Amino acid sequence: DSGALKQVARILNGGLSPSDIAHLLESSPPRQRVLLWKLVDKQLEGEVLQYMSDDIRADFLSEFNAQELANLLEDFESDDLADLLQQLPDTVIQEVLDTMDEQDRQRVEEVLSYPEDTAGGLMNTDTVTVRPDISIDVVLRYLRRHRTLPPMTDSLIVVSRRDEFIGVLPITRMLVSNPAATVREVMDTDIEPIPVSLSDTKVATLFERYDLISAPVVDENNRLLGRITIDDVVDVIREDADHSLMSMAGLDEDEDTFAPVLKTTRRRAVWLGVNVFTAFTSASVIGMFEETIQQVVALAVLMPIVASMGGIAGSQTLTLMIRGMAVGQVSNASVRWLLNREFLATALNGVLFALVVSAATMVWFGDKTIGLVIALALVINLTVASVVGTLLPLTLKRLKIDPALAGGVILLTTTDVVGFLSFLGLATYFYA
Amino acid sequence: DSGALKQVARILNGGLSPSDIAHLLESSPPRQRVLLWKLVDKQLEGEVLQYMSDDIRADFLSEFNAQELANLLEDFESDDLADLLQQLPDTVIQEVLDTMDEQDRQRVEEVLSYPEDTAGGLMNTDTVTVRPDISIDVVLRYLRRHRTLPPMTDSLIVVSRRDEFIGVLPITRMLVSNPAATVREVMDTDIEPIPVSLSDTKVATLFERYDLISAPVVDENNRLLGRITIDDVVDVIREDADHSLMSMAGLDEDEDTFAPVLKTTRRRAVWLGVNVFTAFTSASVIGMFEETIQQVVALAVLMPIVASMGGIAGSQTLTLMIRGMAVGQVSNASVRWLLNREFLATALNGVLFALVVSAATMVWFGDKTIGLVIALALVINLTVASVVGTLLPLTLKRLKIDPALAGGVILLTTTDVVGFLSFLGLATYFYA
Known part of the structure; x- marks a missing residue:
């Protein structure tokens, strides 16, 4: 009955966050899942897909054509984008790349060059960087020119003119510092940046051991490539732990509870x-x-x-x-x-x-x-x-x-x- | 040979973080573990204990007397304190409380009143709160009067004069706002505070689902009691996942790998x-x-x-x-x-x-x-x-x-x- 459906659609798109919708879809048997998915607002689809587990997402993705995929992927963060593209057949990836503009295509190609289970596959490229010689006051004014800061920004990354990693400037420390001090005087330099090829399990260990919220990722020349945030690391921890449990019964950790x-x-x-x-x-x-x-x-x-x-x-x-x-x-x-x-x-x-x-x-x-x-x-x-x-x-x-x-x-x-x-x-x- | 021991002690106390030392102790058979523990600097002992798993910590704690415990516990965050005290026999807890000053005792007693596996048991009381009617500029000046901010402070908590929860003020948003704006204009009010009696597993689900770094905890009258941070939630996630795996073999998730x-x-x-x-x-x-x-x-x-x-x-x-x-x-x-x-x-x-x-x-x-x-x-x-x-x-x-x-x-x-x-x-x- 279409009245009831409209009501469900209103609750779905108005009252629930994208992660809630993803959880609801994952907790539904196939027929209800397809029905609910049809009710999700077109603009929310991309975000909902980001919160889904691989197995289920692959099902939904197979129904998109290349153009739809390209539109969908525009708003994705680089790590989610990599995650998702790695599930598609190579021919589809090529089609998607062809429909994208030059800038988007470059970003996607770079992201795809790192294996999924490494620091490179986990990182985002949305870093906020500063130079060591400017004053905190200048940094604060520079930040104010942004409309928003990337999610999970707990520190700014201090880099040289050639983008080499120098240190991090925790925002909480900046807030209690003398505005006249320079970034160099306030920043933290005893933090080791994460090498881009480090395995995701080792990245998780570092985050757990040092209680990190975000950490910079560098290439072999110490050049800053991006940063990893705790939300993605929590997913790794959950998956690694699930893996042991599920594997011992011969199951995959991505196994859809409601697979047909x-x-x-x-x-x-x-x-x-x-x-x-x-x-x-x-x-x-x-x-x-x-x-x-x-x-x-x-x-x-x-x-x-x-x-x-x-x-x-x-x-x-x-x-x-x-x-x-x-x-x-x-x-x-x-x-x-x-x-x-x-x-x-x-x-x-x-x-x-x-x-x-x-x-x-x-x-x-x-x-x-x-x-x-x-x-x-x-x-x-x-x-x-x-x-x-x-x-x-x-x-x-x-x-x-x-x-x-x-x-x-x-x-x-x-x-x-x-x-x-x-x-x-x-x-x-x-x-x- | 005492020269080699001194060298180990230097590496231990100089080169490793408390969490690294805890991991090293957890990865050592009993005899080496006792030896290494003796080499740990007295001032580091408290912090190292905070990073240890329950089973192993209980072994070390049994060697402290009440006065030593009281000294040790002074620097603990409330959630770690609760965690640790819950492992001691009641008589020892009473002795420890007796040696503490009034303020510390009150803090400990309050913390002990919440069950370990609830939001109350997970929370810290180190919140930074602000009133809704002041301007962002005033908030920034108020923060600058602090020497440091509590770890994992990604937002300030907005409360009424009677300490009722009103909303949160994400620091990243504050940094991109007009300094003349009021807290009320900038703050986030669609965040649900966590009820103090919510189970730790449900707390973890909320953090995972909404990508939280910290979240306010309130009592049944919406009064702010403290906040929970992602580092403690990660421990819950890890323990919950380990629990399923270990229980299926009749083992405890806290089981010491190197138990005698x-x-x-x-x-x-x-x-x-x-x-x-x-x-x-x-x-x-x-x-x-x-x-x-x-x-x-x-x-x-x-x-x-x-x-x-x-x-x-x-x-x-x-x-x-x-x-x-x-x-x-x-x-x-x-x-x-x-x-x-x-x-x-x-x-x-x-x-x-x-x-x-x-x-x-x-x-x-x-x-x-x-x-x-x-x-x-x-x-x-x-x-x-x-x-x-x-x-x-x-x-x-x-x-x-x-x-x-x-x-x-x-x-x-x-x-x-x-x-x-x-x-x-x-x-x-x-x-x-």
């Missing part, structure tokens, strides 16, 4: 396919011991206990390592200590739970041999799990494989195989 | 203990079918495949739901859609992988019945997994149980039980 059935089915199938392979690996290990199982069926009943306890212990070690590596706490110097600690802690728990499980098993089946076998197998599987859980993520990282994505699968396959092999192997030996 | 052996053993034992219980539950399900297994040993070989495929499919649904709930995308209105989508996507994959697994099984064992049984069991287990994975986190949240902590265990127990029950149950039926 077929898209979801296709993406999940990959991970289930990997698991079919690993599950058959474990099954084939069990298959080696069919005779023993036929002889002592209790083994079939108990073997998942050995596998799952190893899986739990190993996952704890793995998760701790992945978190520690993500926040930069794990170095080569500390790996030996960590391996030692994980081994000892898990071995202690291994012995403890070997006793508990073994006692419960002997009571259940009235068989001392099976109690001994499960105790030994548990200690073996848990200690192997601790070693694999510690070293696997480091090895994967060295091989440039994402530990959060591949670590869990490999670890659980290992604890399944080692669990079944040690339990059924020992049983075959003791019952033979 | 016994502490680690004790903490992990709890989670392994939970798993012993759930593993015996699954084992007892298998135990119900001992006779069938004796008859067809291939069942023992294949049953882990059914359980693990269900576990993988369910974990994907669960992780997606937990992430969606954490970022506020999942509402009651969308649950039905999500349930529907998860059910359909998982059922489709269930059928696909039932065919694959069933074919492989028939080739392996040359038995059509077992192929049929595993296909049916897979479809049952995967569809149950999708329903449980969707509804479980919502149910747990309603029961005020942390879905990230309990969700995985309950889900995997379910998929094990349903997997074994359906596979062995159907086998018993078909082979009987």
